[in-house]
Amino acid sequence: MDVINLTKSTDWNFIEEVSKESGQNPSLCYQCGNCTAGCPYTNYFDFPVSQIMRLLQSGQKDTILSSKAIWLCATCETCTTRCPCEIDVANVMDTLRIIARRENKVSEKDIKLFYDTFLASMKQHGRLFEVGTLMAYNLKSGHFFADAELGPKVMEKGKIHFFPNNIKGRDKVAKIFTRFQEKAKKHG
Amino acid sequence: MAEREYAYYSGCSLEGTAVEYDMSMKLVLEALDVNLKEPEDWSCCGSTPAHTVDHVLAAALAARNLSIIEKMGTDTVTVPCPSCLSAFKRAHLGMAGDASFKDQVNDLIDEPYNGGVISKSTLQIMYEDIGLEEVAKKVTHALPDLVVAPYYGCILTRPPEIAQFDDPENPVSMDKILEAVGVKVSSFVFKLECCGAAFGVPKRDMVNRLTAKVLSMALDSGANCIAVACPLCQQNLDLRQSQVNALMGTNYNIPILYFSQIVGLTYGLTPKELGIDKLIVSADDLIRSRITVEELAQNKAAAEAEEKARKAKQKEDKTKTEET
Numbered sequence: 001m002d003v004i005n006l007t008k009s010t011d012w013n014f015i016e017e018v019s020k021e022s023g024q025n026p027s028l029c030y031q032c033g034n035c036t037a038g039c040p041y042t043n044y045f046d047f048p049v050s051q052i053m054r055l056l057q058s059g060q061k062d063t064i065l066s067s068k069a070i071w072l073c074a075t076c077e078t079c080t081t082r083c084p085c086e087i088d089v090a091n092v093m094d095t096l097r098i099i100a101r102r103e104n105k106v107s108e109k110d111i112k113l114f115y116d117t118f119l120a121s122m123k124q125h126g127r128l129f130e131v132g133t134l135m136a137y138n139l140k141s142g143h144f145f146a147d148a149e150l151g152p153k154v155m156e157k158g159k160i161h162f163f164p165n166n167i168k169g170r171d172k173v174a175k176i177f178t179r180f181q182e183k184a185k186k187h188g
Numbered sequence: 189m190a191e192r193e194y195a196y197y198s199g200c201s202l203e204g205t206a207v208e209y210d211m212s213m214k215l216v217l218e219a220l221d222v223n224l225k226e227p228e229d230w231s232c233c234g235s236t237p238a239h240t241v242d243h244v245l246a247a248a249l250a251a252r253n254l255s256i257i258e259k260m261g262t263d264t265v266t267v268p269c270p271s272c273l274s275a276f277k278r279a280h281l282g283m284a285g286d287a288s289f290k291d292q293v294n295d296l297i298d299e300p301y302n303g304g305v306i307s308k309s310t311l312q313i314m315y316e317d318i319g320l321e322e323v324a325k326k327v328t329h330a331l332p333d334l335v336v337a338p339y340y341g342c343i344l345t346r347p348p349e350i351a352q353f354d355d356p357e358n359p360v361s362m363d364k365i366l367e368a369v370g371v372k373v374s375s376f377v378f379k380l381e382c383c384g385a386a387f388g389v390p391k392r393d394m395v396n397r398l399t400a401k402v403l404s405m406a407l408d409s410g411a412n413c414i415a416v417a418c419p420l421c422q423q424n425l426d427l428r429q430s431q432v433n434a435l436m437g438t439n440y441n442i443p444i445l446y447f448s449q450i451v452g453l454t455y456g457l458t459p460k461e462l463g464i465d466k467l468i469v470s471a472d473d474l475i476r477s478r479i480t481v482e483e484l485a486q487n488k489a490a491a492e493a494e495e496k497a498r499k500a501k502q503k504e505d506k507t508k509t510e511e512t
Contacts, residue, residue, distance in 0.1 A: 041398075072391070074384060075386075078342070111387065118235070119237050141390070165203060173231045176297060177245070180245045
């Protein structure tokens with residue numbers, strides 16, 4: 001087990017930042033492990049969610065932000081539902097993802113790319129264009145044939161639209177994104 | 189019965205890969221005298237991807253729609269997709285509880301949202317507003333071969349502070365609706381376990397393994413099909429079942445139906461209009477035995493009579509043996 005020198009490595013600002021943005025108090029966690037016990041993804045996490053909470057209490061910013069765990073969390077809400085201290089754990093994980101994005105420390109590039117491709121489709125058309133999103137993701141990720149074998153199955157059922165459904169107010173949706181980006185720039 | 193009216197936000201999936209959820213839900217609600225109004229020019233709710241970017245942005249993408257609905261003059265919107273529902277409820281509750289958050293969200297959208305819309309899942313309006321008694325009244329057909337594992341997925345009832353519906357650990361609304369229309373349900377302990385659908389594309393291997401667990405637990409519960417209320421769960425369990433089989437060396441062939449399709453079948457609607465033919469794993473064999481409730485009653489009476497005759501004969505034979 002790694003030994004962490006808390007005097008040297010605790011980032012108090014990070015603890016404050018996460019607490020403020022998530023509206024949660026990480027100090028309430030007493031490490032009962034109930035969140036980890038119910039987490040469907042814990043086998044795939046590099047740090048179980050209860051350890052992320054402990055690392056957060058000790059301000060281990062770099063370890064947390066570069067972890068795979070924060071990206072493999074699907075926000076299924078099991079941890080939040082079961083936390084005896086009523087910490088919204090899934091919200092903490094969500095906030096950690098947001099900060100990891102901001103600080104450009106995303107460990108799971110494909111997951112982020114998929115989310116970004118989804119949002120780009122939404123910004124462009126106002127609604128999600130399923131086929132376009134999958135194709136754009138495959139091209140950008142280099143996984144050119146991801147799920148390609150499923151295509152004919154869905155096509156046969158007449159569920160695939162090859163053209164996007166552009167809504168009238170798509171410029172208004174795009175404006176939400178641009179206003180957000182402008183604000184984010186202004187606040188650094 | 190009084191006619192009810194709701195705004196109906198179908199969401200993007202129901203226009204594409206989950207079109208059969210939309211088809212069946214609309215027909216079932218029509219049968220229950222519910223009038224649905226589509227918000228004009230609605231946009232995507234932002235779903236999971238938006239809340240990994242920023243909570244204000246995520247709320248704004250949802251609130252654009254809530255603002256449109258607010259102007260329609262209906263106070264309640266019903267949403268079939270749990271992911272859209274969760275986005276709406278998070279935006280609404282976040283804005284109601286924090287004035288500065290509300291201002292930040294409204295700064296991003298053209299028309300402000302003033303907090304006048306209640307969002308409920310279609311499952312919730314069937315269970316709470318319409319009620320089991322009314323739901324049961326419309327039944328004309330029985331599905332004797334079906335044993336259904338009701339699968340709620342992860343976020344339809346969780347976390348309780350957001351979902352404000354049913355039980356966060358052991359929901360029963362779908363179980364009870366299916367039982368009310370005369371369908372057998374199994375006791376399914378994985379009814380809330382996350383299937384991983386949101387990661388289907390970028391993390392296929394992991395998701396296939398999670399899906400395999402849900403499928404295997406459904407079979408263990410004695411079910412021969414699964415009922416869902418989420419377009420992502422359906423797509424994952426149905427479309428990716430062949431991937432699961434290839435990865436795990438299994439041979440699953442479990443039909444994954446929307447709960448609205450099952451209810452629709454008991455209302456005598458045709459499989460075609462309910463989009464049963466759009467399922468990847470075919471449910472045709474399971475629903476072939478569909479009969480009218482009258483036929484079911486006749487069959488039951490005939491079976492009882494036969495049983496009675498058999499018992500009588502048994503008794504007679506026994507007496508005869510004793511006499512000799």
